[in-house]
Amino acid sequence: MAMHLASMVHGSARDREGQYQTQHSQLQHANYYQPQPPQPKRQYSTPTSAPQHSQAQPHTLDYQYQRHPQSPPSPPVEDQKPSLPSISSLLHIADADKATSESGNQSPRSQQSSPQPQPQTHHQENLSQSFRSTGSPSAASNHSASGSYYLGQPLNSMEPHSQRQHAPIAQGVKRDTMPPQSMSPYNPPTYVQSPYSASPGASSVTSYYSPEPQSYPNLGMYSQRPLPSNFQPQTMPLPLPSPSANGSNPWQHHHYISASSQSAFPQSQDRYICSTCNKAFSRPSSLRIHSHSHTGEKPYKCPQPGCGKAFSVRSNMKRHERGCHASSGATMTA
DNA sequence: CCCTCTGTTCAC
DNA sequence: GTGAACAGAGG
Numbered sequence: 001m002a003m004h005l006a007s008m009v010h011g012s013a014r015d016r017e018g019q020y021q022t023q024h025s026q027l028q029h030a031n032y033y034q035p036q037p038p039q040p041k042r043q044y045s046t047p048t049s050a051p052q053h054s055q056a057q058p059h060t061l062d063y064q065y066q067r068h069p070q071s072p073p074s075p076p077v078e079d080q081k082p083s084l085p086s087i088s089s090l091l092h093i094a095d096a097d098k099a100t101s102e103s104g105n106q107s108p109r110s111q112q113s114s115p116q117p118q119p120q121t122h123h124q125e126n127l128s129q130s131f132r133s134t135g136s137p138s139a140a141s142n143h144s145a146s147g148s149y150y151l152g153q154p155l156n157s158m159e160p161h162s163q164r165q166h167a168p169i170a171q172g173v174k175r176d177t178m179p180p181q182s183m184s185p186y187n188p189p190t191y192v193q194s195p196y197s198a199s200p201g202a203s204s205v206t207s208y209y210s211p212e213p214q215s216y217p218n219l220g221m222y223s224q225r226p227l228p229s230n231f232q233p234q235t236m237p238l239p240l241p242s243p244s245a246n247g248s249n250p251w252q253h254h255h256y257i258s259a260s261s262q263s264a265f266p267q268s269q270d271r272y273i274c275s276t277c278n279k280a281f282s283r284p285s286s287l288r289i290h291s292h293s294h295t296g297e298k299p300y301k302c303p304q305p306g307c308g309k310a311f312s313v314r315s316n317m318k319r320h321e322r323g324c325h326a327s328s329g330a331t332m333t334a
Numbered sequence: 335c336c337c338t339c340t341g342t343t344c345a346c
Numbered sequence: 347g348t349g350a351a352c353a354g355a356g357g
Contacts, residue, residue, distance in 0.1 A: 059343090170357095203346080211356070281351085281352095282352090283336090283337070283338080283339090283352095284336090284337070285337065285338050285339080286351070286352080289350080289351085290336095290350075290351080292349095292350095293349075293350065309348095311348085311349085312349075312350085313349075313351095314340075314347095315339085315340060315341060315342085316348065316349065316350080318340085318341085319342095319347090319348085320347080320348075323347070323348095324347080
């Protein structure tokens with residue numbers, strides 16, 4: 001797959017000008033599709049789902065979608081983990097004044113490299129990541145091991161259509177307690193690099209697609225649970241506990257579900273839960289697409305010149321083309 | 335086995 | 347006409 005992506009990335013973007021269907025390539029090309037650049041006005045806003053983004057796509061939430069639930073992008077904070085204070089600084093400190101207790105905070109330079117507002121952020125990050133990982137504190141330190149997405153975005157926008165047909169699980173769980181701030185582990189401040197290809201792991205991981213102009217809200221937004229839809233979410237130690245404070249990890253004792261138990265449940269069940277609306281999906285990709293409804297992301301733009309419409313779902317865009325530009329465009333190769 | 339992509343279908 | 351979810355196909 002990786003190679004596949006890679007190949008796509010290579011010769012795609014321009015190859016299919018008419019198809020603009022290389023999301024993969026998008027990650028490399030900031031302008032994924034926009035055959036026609038001039039589209040100053042917003043086509044429309046989605047009143048239903050994304051109240052806030054009406055103003056602009058650049059959302060507050062970043063969504064770095066990593067394709068591997070189990071190997072999320074190593075957050076920059078981790079990457080650029082506060083390196084130990086340089087010896088010189090230490091010396092300096094010891095020498096001059098320890099009172100400053102520089103050691104207490106991040107090394108000065110680490111801050112510059114990773115604009116981490118406060119250590120807390122890091123904490124919460126781990127927290128949000130870990131709590132669903134498996135409850136294993138160790139997982140917290142390296143959430144990459146866990147396979148969990150979490151869709152936790154500031155928007156409280158509940159699903160407009162409210163769980164269309166199934167709202168199996170999580171319904172009972174109240175995430176509202178989740179403060180937006182704590183929700184986005186990887187906040188924009190964390191990445192200052194280009195919004196595109198924001199995925200920190202882009203370098204190493206085949207961070208395939210990051211079409212949106214704004215970096216992905218990231219996995220922080222999603223939660224993948226190894227649990228069946230019928231499994232009660234009560235185990236979810238979500239919000240409140242501020243374990244980091246006292247060191248006693250709440251997750252520690254709360255066991256999710258044993259492997260054996262897991263096997264008991266069909267894995268095909270909805271395992272990916274949108275933390276925003278608690279809707280469950282059986283596929284990560286579905287969840288990702290779904291997330292667009294919350295974020296208002298519309299990565300797929302109608303290639304037809306003059307038509308600035310954008311869609312969050314590719315097939316919808318295609319359909320739009322067929323329907324609206326069938327006669328005019330016919331750019332569709334297929 | 336898991337994932338993404340695409341087309342289809344439903345609901346508004 | 348469009349948003350959104352599902353299911354099948356393909357990798």
